[in-house]
Amino acid sequence: MASTANAKSMNRAATGQPTSVVASFIKRNVEVISISASIFVLAIIFSILNPRFASVENLENILNQAGLPLIIAVGATFVILIGSIDLSVEGVMSAAGMTFVLMTANSRGGTDYGFWAYVVAIGLAAALGFFSGVLFTKVKVPSFIVTLGMWYVGLGVATVLFGTDTMPFLTNDDLSTWASQQNLGMPNNFLLGLIVAILGALFLRFTSFGRVTLAVGNNEEIARGNGLKVNRNKVTVFVIAGAISGIAGIVATIQLGAVNPTIAAGNLFIALPAVVIGGTSLAGGKGSMLGTVLGVILLTTLTNGLTLADVSPNFKTAVSGGILILAIVITAWSQRDRLRISK
Amino acid sequence: MSLKSILTKPVRMIAALTLASSLALSGCTSTTGEGSTAPLKKEDLVMVVSVINTTNPYFAANILGAQVLAKKLDIPLEIVDSQGSSQVEISKIQAILAKGKKVVMFVNTVASSDAPTIVNDVKAAGGFVTIWWNKPDELNPADIGNNFVAFQKHSGLESGACTASALSDAIGKKGGIIALPGVQDSTTSATRVAGMYQELDANYPDVTVLDEIPSNWDPQLAYKNSKDLIAKHGDKIKGVWTADDGMQIGAMQAFKEAGMLEKVKFVSDGLYPETVAAIKSNEGNGAIVGETFHRGYMASAIGLYTAYLAAIGEIDPSTLPAEKRDSLFAISCVTPDKIDEYLQWDNDVEGWVDTLIENGPWDTAPVPLVGAGPEKIPARNK
CATH class of the missing domain: 3.40.50.2300 (Response regulator)
Structure with a gap:
């Protein structure tokens, strides 16, 4: 295949045709290019409608708002890459966020466990992910049902921990304003999201775990037939997704400076479309973290831009949904045959 | 084209399902008759407080008010946590009604549209219910009968x-x-x-x-x-x-x-506890400059006590004036310098419930009855 392509390329060059390198680059990166173009077009339109859209303050604001969904979307990308879905994100985030705040200096008092607050919160989230993974692979319950149940388990854990006392606030001002503080010209929460995405991309590209994940998503039976440990890979993916949801839960509480059991409400349905817009196939086996990052930025830009463009709240949801469908259709057009497969 | 060819199997199934669900729904929303109005014995009663969730400070206070009143009246209490879902709310209430005891119920409805189903179910079970905050304007307690004792709220x-x-x-x-x-x-x-x-x-x-x-x-x-x-x-x-x-x-x-x-x-x-703390700590150099005062425990205790009086025959809802069936209770404007005047009630919830029992549901400070609903949203000139 490769030699045929090279021969064709040489032939085109010899006959004066445009080099296939550009065409091949475009073909390989069609999703990334189309999302980048979409972001650019949206930015132009919104800047015309309201010049404040392009202000430094607003660009910082967009990145700040993209930070949390980006972290969630990285975990969701892993799960979607194996052709599954994780609906437990919001419940797991709530459980981790509540655990974190109650183990940190907060308005309810109690002991500040410092570093261990992070470890326990993320550990709890990873454990919930582990149970989802085991139930999914061993009991053969579809992932959307298992994780829907785990959503409520997480929410239940958060509600029990919350009890009937007042809402706990973080009492450390440095911590409660950390998310919006700047480093390297970006808000900390976006920077953290970017780091998580880069690590995710490296994992996918350079580790055997990443290659097995893509193989499982491409064709589970062939992967199993080739001796790959499919179930172990799937459980690991859910553990990673759980741990990432835990990080997101902590970031959400730091961002608000407080926590309640519904702290994560609405986040899943920003992250999942962002992953799909980013070119990750719902059928599994294909996708990239770069696409996910761009998908999150696209959706955040859209939400922010509609507000700045004075779109009435009565129409905003519908307009946002319409643009979302359009973006998904455009970016997923090239994979429409694959999307017919459902797992 | 014959009728049989038009009524293909899927069409017949859809028609049958539609008919069945219509019959079921019409049964659920039946409003004929006055329902149970005979005085009930206290020992036959169970108190029910239904809230949207249990973690919001306002709803937590709803539960507190119900707990204090139930203790004072020596009636067992059941709590319905709707978990933010109308479906959960209605199914939990129906499960309690199915147990057979007569309910004295306060419902802070998840959505306005839940109210008709709930009041009709309570009526069918011979209980007495007061709805707070949300109901469709056209749902009038007097049209349902004595079992829908009252709709109550503070003026928005x-x-x-x-x-x-x-x-x-x-x-x-x-x-x-x-x-x-x-x-x-x-x-x-x-x-x-x-x-x-x-x-x-x-x-x-x-x-x-x-x-x-x-x-x-x-x-x-x-x-x-x-x-x-x-x-x-x-x-x-x-x-x-x-x-x-x-x-x-x-x-x-x-x-x-x-x-x-x-x-x-x-x-x-709302003057939630978190807001009180922010005002007291002078957060943002006095950033919060105004609040309203009304309390979840007051709402639930008023609602439950009204339903209780109807259940034991102390009041006959059908003879009450309109403002006591669709009621607006007072709301207080609070500035930061005056919050302590209002927080006194929070420090003695039991004492406030005692006053409620003494004065009745419509005449207890700081939330006496002040008017009749439903509130109409005025058209803006601008």
Whole structure:
């Protein structure tokens, strides 16, 4: 295949045709290019409608708002890459966020466990992910049902921990304003999201775990037939997704400076479309973290831009949904045959 | 084309399902007859408090009020946690009704549309129910019968007017403010917003609402929307109006991050414990300038006590005047310098419930009956 392509390329060059390198680059990166173009077009339109859209303050604001969904979307990308879905994100985030705040200096008092607050919160989230993974692979319950149940388990854990006392606030001002503080010209929460995405991309590209994940998503039976440990890979993916949801839960509480059991409400349905817009196939086996990052930025830009463009709240949801469908259709057009497969 | 060819199997199935569900629904919403009106014995009663969730401070206070009243009246109490879902709410209430005991029930409905099903189910089971905050305007307790004892709430128009006035005064009666209502189709939120505009239009012509974005009673969404509005309007924002204290928490965090907390004033509804703490600690150099006072424990105790009086035959709902069937209770405007006057009630919930039992549900300070519903949202001239 490769030699045929090279021969064709040489032939085109010899006959004066445009080099296939550009065409091949475009073909390989069609999703990334189309999302980048979409972001650019949206930015132009919104800047015309309201010049404040392009202000430094607003660009910082967009990145700040993209930070949390980006972290969630990285975990969701892993799960979607194996052709599954994780609906437990919001419940797991709530459980981790509540655990974190109650183990940190907060308005309810109690002991500040410092570093261990992070470890326990993320550990709890990873454990919930582990149970989802085991139930999914061993009991053969579809992932959307298992994780829907785990959503409520997480929410239940958060509600029990919350009890009937007042809402706990973080009492450390440095911590409660950390998310919006700047480093390297970006808000900390976006920077953290970017780091998580880069690590995710490296994992996918350079580790055997990443290659097995893509193989499982491409064709589970062939992967199993080739001796790959499919179930172990799937459980690991859910553990990673759980741990990432835990990080997101902590970031959400730091961002608000407080926590309640519904702290994560609405986040899943920003992250999942962002992953799909980013070119990750719902059928599994294909996708990239770069696409996910761009998908999150696209959706955040859209939400922010509609507000700045004075779109009435009565129409905003519908307009946002319409643009979302359009973006998904455009970016997923090239994979429409694959999307017919459902797992 | 024969009828048989038109009525293919799928069409017949759909028709049968439609007919069956229509019959079931019509059975559920039947409102014929007066229902059970005979006085019930106290030992046959069970008290039920149904709340939207158990973690919101207001709903937690609903439960507290029910617990104190149930203890005083020596009646067992059951708590329904709707978990924010109408379906959960209705199915849990139906499960309690199926146990056979006669209920004295307070329901803080998840959605207005839940009320007809609930009151009809309670009526069919011979119980007595009071609904708080949300019901369709056309659902009139008198039309259902004695078992739907009353619909009760605090005035949203008054709440909105009260907080708009406090905010406008605090920003020098001129300048831009932003408004964060709750869920867009919530009557409670809509009336508060209408009250805000009514007050601004009437008394503060130089105060402008720069933007109004529904934030679904959600602190996190209020935080995000506030960030966008800060980016959009910047220093033009002098004040922030939110329809409840939960959203105020999110808005204040956004302004804190933008370094604007000390330059902007905030008002809201509910005087939640978190808000009390922020006022007492002078957060943002007196950022919160106005609140309304009404309490969840007062609402549930008033609602349950009204239903209880009907259940034991102390009152006959059918003979009550209109304002005691569809009721508006007083709401107080509170400025930070006066919060201690109001917090006295929180420090003695048992004492307040004693006064309620002594004075009756319509005449207990600081929340006496002040008018009749339903509240009509006025049309704006501007």
